[in-house]
Amino acid sequence: MEGLLINAVLREFAGRLPARSLGWAFPDEGTAALLVEGLGNLVLRYRPPHPLLTLEPSTLEGEARTAFQRSLAARARGRLLKAEQLKLDRVVFFEFEGESGFVDTPPTRLVFELTGRNANLLLTTLEGRILTLDREVRREINRFRELRPGLAYTPPPPYEKLDPRTAGPADLEPLLGLSLSQAASKHLDGLGKELSLELARRAGLTPQTVLTSEHLEPLYRALKSLVERPGERTSLTAELRAEWERQEAESLRRPLREALQKRIHTLQARLDDYRKALARLEEVPSLREKGDVLLAYLHRVPSGASSVTLEDFSGRPLEIPLDPALTPAQNAERYYSRARRLEALAERAMELQPRTQAQLEALQREISELEKATLSQLLKRLEGKEESEEGHIGLRLRSPGGFAVWVGRNAKENDFLTRSAHSMDLWFHAQGIPGSHVILRTQGQPAPLPDLLFAAQLAAYHSKARGERNVAVDYTAKKNVWRPRKAAPGQVLYTGAKTLFVDAEALSALSEGVD
Structure with a gap:
């Protein structure tokens, strides 16, 4: 859940706190619902990877199912005094007044971290000492932030981003030269992937649009609209929809193209190896001749020599390099082995070269078709690719x-x-x-x-x-x-x-x- 959406939920609390809490309900092991007088059910779905904060008017029921839920119901009591967000981050603090009775319940603070796969719900004292939490985070999991009962609560690491609630047109100038999606996700607080796309829609731009000075005014208006009404979805004009589809098609085409080019490069390298193997077939007669001459004149080869000059079968001198660690017979076998290896490589090259050439031509045709493919064709291609991968x-x-x-x-x-x-x-x-x-x-x-x-x-x-x-x-x-x-x-x-x-x-x- 993105920061601006959380902020929109919390705005519904504006001017209505403190409010009396009427008790907790627990629809399942990962959801807690607090009935707040005059507001309805404050629903906190706190298990990863899709946490949620919302107000639900209908009645929710369910007894505590976990030790954490039982502790939450017993300790988070009394009036709900505050509901505050940390900047526009996905962290919310709820402060409870506590209750007086036969056994007093002291004030507590409920910390809801809506941070995707790291989502968590913690109950702390007002001073920040953790009383209980849904999911402990030990040092071996996160060496920067340990979350366990008894420790002081440490919020997620601080960051510096532009607050869209207070930003003016001039504050957006550092975003010039960036694509809209990059500017939104990295530099604007409270915006994730979905709200970045919505910002582009409202500004009449595409996510890949590189921002220039002429874009700042429509971007500013869209940003203010998004702050006020983040949950709405804007429809695209026909022209803008076509541009979105073109850019989306290119973003899908790029990894497919890169994968095909990588395979083409591999096949071209193989063909190059095959050509080299066939060219080296010319070395075979010379290697066999050296082996034959060595075997014919073993008695004339000195032990430990690094080379020897002997007459070939035509009576011409032939210099033969040797491995001093091998006997003359072993050196001869070494030449025969190298000849056999080159023959085997050439034979394999002749067998595989036509097949590899055909594969290369097929890939080149495929990459040509890829460049002409529409968005719907690319989506079908990706679906088919996933099904094919899944089957193997x-x-x-x-x-x-x-x-x-x-x-x-x-x-x-x-x-x-x-x-x-x-x-x-x-x-x-x-x-x-x-x-x-x-x-x-x-x-x-x-x-x-x-x-x-x-x-x-x-x-x-x-x-x-x-x-x-x-x-x-x-x-x-x-x-x-x-x-x-x-x-x-x-x-x-x-x-x-x-x-x-x-x-x-x-x-x-x-x-x-x-x-």
Whole structure:
């Protein structure tokens, strides 16, 4: 959720706080809803990767399901005094007054970090000491900011960006020379990808437009409009829509073109190697002649010599370089071996050259067609490419209940399959042991125990624990799994996991259930 959208929600609180809170409800393990008198339900969906802050007028119900939710309901009590955003960042602070009673409830501050895959909800004292939180962040995960009960709360790192709420036309001048999308995402506070696109629509520009002085006035008007009404979506004129499509088509075409050019370069290098191999076939008679002469005059070759001059079979002198560490016979065999190797390379080149040339010509035709492709054709091409890749990556099985199961067989497959999975698919991995990522493709449907055990046993079998008994396997929704910044493919962190204990033995489905 982007900063300006959060700000729009908080503006609904303006002038209406303090307000009496009427209690908490918890619709699920990742959502808390506070009923605020006169405002409705303040809904906080705090689990990664898509946190949400909104006001919901309808009644929400649900008892606390986790220890964190029970602690939140017990400690965040009394009137809601403040609701403040850190700049236009995705961090919001809610301050509760506390309650007096048989056991007093002291004032607290609720910190909601709507930061994508790092989203979190924390309850602290007014001084900033963390009382409880949904997801602990230890030093091995984030060496710059540790979040645990008892520690002082540290907000995300500070940054300097232009505040669109107070910016004037002159403040936008440093953006000149940048593309609109780059200027919005890197230099304007509170704007992410979607709001940057909306800003371009409202300014009558495209995301790739390089900003000049004539763009500043429409950009300023669009920015003020976006601050006031960030949730609206502006339609494009026919001319602007055509330009957007052209630029979007080019952005899709660029990586496809680069991939084709890389393959063309590889094939051209192979053809060059084949030509060199065929040219070196001329060296074979000379190599064989040197081997033959050495074998014919072994008795005349001094031991340890680096070269020798002998008469060839026509009576002419022939200088033959030698390896001093080898015997004359071994040197002769070395020449025969080099001759055989050149012949084999030339034979392989003659076999592969026509095939490689045909592949090169096909790629050159493909890149020519790519340059003429429309946006819809490029989108279909990408969809087909993804389906083709999906069909060849990873082991594909069926669970007892009919769910598709994906098993990564190396780091790259683990990374690809996990990224490709639906957010509500179930992700399995042997606990604390190197091994495969296993995806149970439920897409949010409830999975019966036999299907869970099937996937867990696959994760255990395809790990370093293969053959062991009673192996712990963690599983969680794929949305709770993320790859840390700069981590290698296949290296992930996860939250909200449950654990099954299975034997790491092979399944009969490995040979029967492959799609």
